Amino acid sequence: MSTHDPRPARPALPELVTPAEVAALFGVDAKTVTRWIAHGRLPGVRTPSGHHRLRRTDIDRLLKDAGSASAPPSS
Amino acid sequence: MSTHDPRPARPALPELVTPAEVAALFGVDAKTVTRWIAHGRLPGVRTPSGHHRLRRTDIDRLLKDAGSASAPPSS
DNA sequence: TAAAATTAGGGTAATTAGGGCG
DNA sequence: AATGTCCTAATTACCCTAATTT
Numbered sequence: 001m002s003t004h005d006p007r008p009a010r011p012a013l014p015e016l017v018t019p020a021e022v023a024a025l026f027g028v029d030a031k032t033v034t035r036w037i038a039h040g041r042l043p044g045v046r047t048p049s050g051h052h053r054l055r056r057t058d059i060d061r062l063l064k065d066a067g068s069a070s071a072p073p074s075s
Numbered sequence: 076m077s078t079h080d081p082r083p084a085r086p087a088l089p090e091l092v093t094p095a096e097v098a099a100l101f102g103v104d105a106k107t108v109t110r111w112i113a114h115g116r117l118p119g120v121r122t123p124s125g126h127h128r129l130r131r132t133d134i135d136r137l138l139k140d141a142g143s144a145s146a147p148p149s150s
Numbered sequence: 151t152a153a154a155a156t157t158a159g160g161g162t163a164a165t166t167a168g169g170g171c172g
Numbered sequence: 173a174a175t176g177t178c179c180t181a182a183t184t185a186c187c188c189t190a191a192t193t194t
Contacts, residue, residue, distance in 0.1 A: 041123035
């Protein structure tokens with residue numbers, strides 16, 4: 001029983017990035033990123049005005065799935 | 076505004092490049108590059124819509140490695 | 151408040167994926 | 173087995189203007 005309430009209930013605010021950021025990472029146009037969200041291909045939040053924002057964690061997950069390098073072009 | 080807003084837009088260079096870009100570097104058709112990825116000969120990322128993207132670092136590594144026959148990086 | 155940069159939205163041309171063929 | 177070219181359908185890039193953000 002902790003006499004004190006540390007109140008560490010930190011919801012860990014997700015780091016939101018702009019479509020331009022994601023576009024630069026994927027090597028596509030920012031408009032394409034918004035299109036991905038619009039088509040439900042990519043999870044993203046929307047500002048009350050209609051601007052898109054994406055969670056860096058989601059983006060990082062997609063990028064890490066690439067399996068960077070370690071693939072010698074030999075059989 | 077609350078103090079300064081640390082949003083320096085990040086470096087965010089095009090980390091991923093298109094098959095056409097890689098194809099031009101290797102002197103092959105873009106379709107060949109996608110085939111390399113399909114056959115697992117080259118590491119690549121897949122955009123949420125199915126298009127291929129390759130890591131610039133991987134490509135640069137392969138190209139650099141190509142001339143390692145006799146090219147000591149003297150200072 | 152004003153200005154500059156970014157974003158959304160529409161429209162059109164270029165690129166890409168996928169299969170098949172030589 | 174590997175690469176290039178032809179085809180169609182889907183996706184993307186760049187043009188513009190208006191709204192939003194910083």
